[in-house]
Amino acid sequence: MPTASEDLKIKVLQQALAAVEREPKKLSRYLEFFGDELAVPDCIDIAEVIDRAARPDLNDPVKLALHHALARWDYSTDAGWTTDTEPNTPERRKLIYRLLGLDTAQGKVLDRALPSYAAEQPVVIAAEHERWYTAEIEANGFYWKAYRQYLASVGGWKEEALLGLDASTRSVIERLSNPSREDAFQSKGLVVGYVQSGKTANFTGVVARAADAGYRLIVVLAGATELLRKQTQRRLDKEMIGREFLDKDYEGDRELDSFISHGTRPSQLGYFDWQRLTGPEYDYQSLKRGIDALEFEKASPRKPFHSPENLRSAKARLIVIKKNSVVMGKVLEDLDRVKARVRLEDIPALVIDDESDQASLNTRPADKERPAVNGSIVQLLRILPRAQYVGYTATPFANVFVDPAQPEDLFPKDFLLSLPRPPGYMGVSDFYDLDRQPPYDPKDLTSKRSCFVRPVKGDDLKIPENLTKAVDSFILTGAIKLYRVAQGIPVRGIHHTMLVHLSSRKGEHEQHVTMINQLLNRSDYRSGAALDRLEALYRSDFRPVTAARAPDLQLPSKFSAIVPHIGETLERLAEGGKRVLMVNSDEDADTPVFDEARVWKIIVGGTKLSRGYTVEGLTVSYYRRSARTADTLMQMGRWFGFRQGYADLVRLFIGTEEPLGKGKTIDLYEAFGGVCRDEEMFRGQLKQYASMDDPRILPIQIPPLVPAHLLKPTSSNKMFNAKVRHQNFRTEWVERTMLPTSATDTRTNWNSFLKMVEGTRFAPTAIDLDVGDEHLSYDIMHVDLAPERVMAFLKSYRWLGSNPNLIARELDFMSGTGDRNPEIDRWLVIAPQRRDSRSEFECDVNGQRMSAFDRGRVDGDRVGVISEPRHKVLAEYASLGKRKDADKPRIANPSAETQKLYKARQAVMLLYPIPAEVKKEFQPGFALFFPPNKIRTPLVFGVADQRHRDAATTTA
Numbered sequence: 001m002p003t004a005s006e007d008l009k010i011k012v013l014q015q016a017l018a019a020v021e022r023e024p025k026k027l028s029r030y031l032e033f034f035g036d037e038l039a040v041p042d043c044i045d046i047a048e049v050i051d052r053a054a055r056p057d058l059n060d061p062v063k064l065a066l067h068h069a070l071a072r073w074d075y076s077t078d079a080g081w082t083t084d085t086e087p088n089t090p091e092r093r094k095l096i097y098r099l100l101g102l103d104t105a106q107g108k109v110l111d112r113a114l115p116s117y118a119a120e121q122p123v124v125i126a127a128e129h130e131r132w133y134t135a136e137i138e139a140n141g142f143y144w145k146a147y148r149q150y151l152a153s154v155g156g157w158k159e160e161a162l163l164g165l166d167a168s169t170r171s172v173i174e175r176l177s178n179p180s181r182e183d184a185f186q187s188k189g190l191v192v193g194y195v196q197s198g199k200t201a202n203f204t205g206v207v208a209r210a211a212d213a214g215y216r217l218i219v220v221l222a223g224a225t226e227l228l229r230k231q232t233q234r235r236l237d238k239e240m241i242g243r244e245f246l247d248k249d250y251e252g253d254r255e256l257d258s259f260i261s262h263g264t265r266p267s268q269l270g271y272f273d274w275q276r277l278t279g280p281e282y283d284y285q286s287l288k289r290g291i292d293a294l295e296f297e298k299a300s301p302r303k304p305f306h307s308p309e310n311l312r313s314a315k316a317r318l319i320v321i322k323k324n325s326v327v328m329g330k331v332l333e334d335l336d337r338v339k340a341r342v343r344l345e346d347i348p349a350l351v352i353d354d355e356s357d358q359a360s361l362n363t364r365p366a367d368k369e370r371p372a373v374n375g376s377i378v379q380l381l382r383i384l385p386r387a388q389y390v391g392y393t394a395t396p397f398a399n400v401f402v403d404p405a406q407p408e409d410l411f412p413k414d415f416l417l418s419l420p421r422p423p424g425y426m427g428v429s430d431f432y433d434l435d436r437q438p439p440y441d442p443k444d445l446t447s448k449r450s451c452f453v454r455p456v457k458g459d460d461l462k463i464p465e466n467l468t469k470a471v472d473s474f475i476l477t478g479a480i481k482l483y484r485v486a487q488g489i490p491v492r493g494i495h496h497t498m499l500v501h502l503s504s505r506k507g508e509h510e511q512h513v514t515m516i517n518q519l520l521n522r523s524d525y526r527s528g529a530a531l532d533r534l535e536a537l538y539r540s541d542f543r544p545v546t547a548a549r550a551p552d553l554q555l556p557s558k559f560s561a562i563v564p565h566i567g568e569t570l571e572r573l574a575e576g577g578k579r580v581l582m583v584n585s586d587e588d589a590d591t592p593v594f595d596e597a598r599v600w601k602i603i604v605g606g607t608k609l610s611r612g613y614t615v616e617g618l619t620v621s622y623y624r625r626s627a628r629t630a631d632t633l634m635q636m637g638r639w640f641g642f643r644q645g646y647a648d649l650v651r652l653f654i655g656t657e658e659p660l661g662k663g664k665t666i667d668l669y670e671a672f673g674g675v676c677r678d679e680e681m682f683r684g685q686l687k688q689y690a691s692m693d694d695p696r697i698l699p700i701q702i703p704p705l706v707p708a709h710l711l712k713p714t715s716s717n718k719m720f721n722a723k724v725r726h727q728n729f730r731t732e733w734v735e736r737t738m739l740p741t742s743a744t745d746t747r748t749n750w751n752s753f754l755k756m757v758e759g760t761r762f763a764p765t766a767i768d769l770d771v772g773d774e775h776l777s778y779d780i781m782h783v784d785l786a787p788e789r790v791m792a793f794l795k796s797y798r799w800l801g802s803n804p805n806l807i808a809r810e811l812d813f814m815s816g817t818g819d820r821n822p823e824i825d826r827w828l829v830i831a832p833q834r835r836d837s838r839s840e841f842e843c844d845v846n847g848q849r850m851s852a853f854d855r856g857r858v859d860g861d862r863v864g865v866i867s868e869p870r871h872k873v874l875a876e877y878a879s880l881g882k883r884k885d886a887d888k889p890r891i892a893n894p895s896a897e898t899q900k901l902y903k904a905r906q907a908v909m910l911l912y913p914i915p916a917e918v919k920k921e922f923q924p925g926f927a928l929f930f931p932p933n934k935i936r937t938p939l940v941f942g943v944a945d946q947r948h949r950d951a952a953t954t955t956a
């Protein structure tokens with residue numbers, strides 16, 4: 001415990017930093033002032049603050065307080081004191097030090113000890129908005145500050161994660177309407193996060209900021225199940241609302257002491273209180289005699305409720321409901337009952353729609369009746385003209401395709417915000433080698449697939465490598481976690497779970513529970529045979545993977561060090577009498593409440609587990625359920641999330657030959673990867689164009705940027721009016737994976753390719769160059785071609801099914817002239833070559849033998865990727881003389897033959913002949929890279945219907 005003098009030092013520093021919170025000022029002056037105020041002059045001075053900041057103790061309270069203040073100033077974007085300095089730059093830090101009154105030497109000490117953290121900022125596509133959310137409003141935010149402090153002190157959030165939350169929640173709140181503005185304005189936006197990435201934390205922060213700013217009715221649409229609603233209600237109550245407002249809802253809750261507390265009712269401190277109209281055990285109920293709960297009190301009766309004088313002291317109402325039209329109807333009825341006494345048009349309201357692509361959207365034609373939930377949301381927004389709508393989703397495509405021509409619908413007309421991947425998040429890039437090609441070598445531990453993914457085929461019980469190995473892995477990883485805790489290694493959370501997702505049918509879940517219990521009974525993990533099996537798994541799988549992926553979490557060489565913890569794992573699994581829980585919509589389901597007790601269980605379920613519900617401590621997943629749609633498949637990724645202290649232990653057992661009907665099968669791992677690549681492509685497009693000012697990209701122009709094979713019409717007789725008229729592809733890669741499957745189309749493409757290279761000969765060349773610490777050496781064949789030949793080939797190329805030409809924009813770019821000249825004088829076609837001689841992977845091109853490459857289909861249609869990273873490095877060198885991305889390892893020591901490939905104004909095609917469905921036939925797969933140019937405008941939009949230029953959609 002700190003001494004009394006230590007307490008005083010911390011208090012003086014905290015008060016001094018609070019006094020300069022809005023902008024940095026001479027800190028020594030405030031340290032002296034507050035030291036005198038507390039009758040302890042010379043309590044702590046600048047020299048001691050700097051000295052303690054330089055100490056290695058990361059938990060020193062002085063160091064933490066100063067770090068937080070510096071980070072806040074580093075990030076400031078709306079303050080006059082920042083002059084023209086950019087956030088998180090050396091120039092900003094120099095300015096901060098000067099304003100704090102620090103000398104150069106002190107600044108250098110802080111640069112080393114507390115460097116600025118340049119967290120990735122959210123990507124925002126938005127219209128111009130009023131700059132109403134000032135630094136002063138933010139600084140006065142009572143509930144936002146309390147929530148942020150709670151995450152730091154109780155939630156264990158690191159400063160870098162808190163800074164990311166600062167930036168993203170600020171980006172949302174400042175694009176809502178000023179709650180005090182005279183005229184009612186309704187904004188609609190969409191926040192796109194990652195699956196299991198903390199979207200709830202983000203919208204909790206937005207709610208806290210909104211309430212602080214004056215929003216007094218908060219409605220959270222918390223998914224479509226009571227499970228999700230209760231989970232969301234508890235999170236808000238626990239982390240933001242506070243014990244002072246919870247009545248008796250959580251009496252007897254073993255975690256109640258960890259709920260946030262404000263010390264007293266905030267109204268006693270000059271702020272406002274909360275009134276909750278829902279609780280953990282009850283959804284919204286008609287208020288009847290308690291209808292006054294929706295009668296918003298006014299401190300100044302003669303002024304409208306939205307005036308600052310009234311908002312300042314009025315209670316904020318919180319309603320957390322599930323997306324059910326009956327429940328939502330009760331809210332609408334009660335609002336209708338009070339409208340005679342309350343001007344609803346004066347109530348600043350915020351509607352948060354979690355999982356906004358589920359149940360909320362109107363996907364029916366305009367002449368059909370709206371779905372019930374969508375109609376209820378639209379009606380809620382209609383009767384609350386000051387309501388702001390913010391949807392949250394991890395699968396954004398459905399929201400993008402809402403018909404924007406219907407002004408009352410939920411299209412994100414005002415902003416679309418893509419959250420960055422949060423620090424410590426384990427997601428797509430941790431389970432997929434996104435640029436690698438099969439076959440995969442299971443012994444190659446540089447491969448993420450080899451480390452974390454275990455393919456599953458055939459009968460679950462008859463094949464030991466399937467469910468038996470998965471359950472063994474669950475028991476073993478539980479023991480390893482306990483070993484680490486005993487060694488003082490921090491492991492996130494107290495839970496340890498395994499997810500088994502085999503079917504969406506509730507009737508089959510009981511069978512699966514029985515199956516797993518029988519397996520556990522047969523596998524007496526205290527017996528010699530079971531221990532031998534676990535030791536073999538430890539030595540062949542977990543220890544090598546940990547050594548390769550997390551050497552700082554190195555495991556003991558002897559399995560005997562783990563054995564003592566296996567018994568405790570089994571004891572924890574048996575707690576409560578059930579080792580295997582069934583989670584579905586049946587009333588007798590065993591849904592665990594992770595906030596109330598430690599959960600060490602195997603969880604069996606279906607759809608209820610696939611949407612929004614967070615399985616805490618998830619370490620082993622066993623997934624064999626096929627999904628027909630991309631958004632459903634994306635939501636299955638429960639294995640994504642935060643895995644601090646055990647990311648190396650995570651294992652995904654996933655079906656790779658699951659039946660799809662009519663004799664077809666699907667590789668779920670590759671199919672999921674294909675969907676994830678689509679998502680990353682979409683995010684990349686948003687990031688690329690979000691910073692454009694002239695022209696500014698608006699949400700209504702987003703649909704044309706979505707991958708073409710995902711772009712569905714808004715209805716059978718409509719299309720989006722916005723069209724991309726010109727796009728600059730300089731230094732960009734273009735790779736489409738919708739290769740045709742029909743014999744006719746593949747032959748047409750192959751003949752077009754042969755015509756493109758007719759009369760030429762490919763020259764063989766051995767490639768040698770260094771990329772960072774890696775030496776690349778392989779063979780290629782290459783040929784120079786005129787742009788006209790390549791254009792003719794690309795124009796004639798046939799894509800999968802009824803898809804249009806997927807590179808129409810690229811063709812338009814390539815044919816540009818004048819100020820849109822792409823500056824392409826020649827094309828270099830590079831065909832990488834195998835060094836093994838396999839006849840089935842060779843084809844004939846104008847009498848020359850050329851290597852072919854197998855590219856498997858990921859979902860029955862698309863191939864995964866076509867090009868390979870080592871070949872893309874060469875293509876970029878041939879066009880740029882260096883790598884495209886300056887932050888990646890540089891190219892060095894190219895051989896003389898390699899150097900000859902580089903030419904200015906040269907575009908590159910990587911060519912991969914791919915075996916077709918018909919034996920001994922091939923089709924051309926390719927990736928394109930374009931050289932630099934002087935085109936000034938990266939993107940130009942137009943409209944399909946010139947007669948109605950402002951229309952969102954037009955008749956097809």
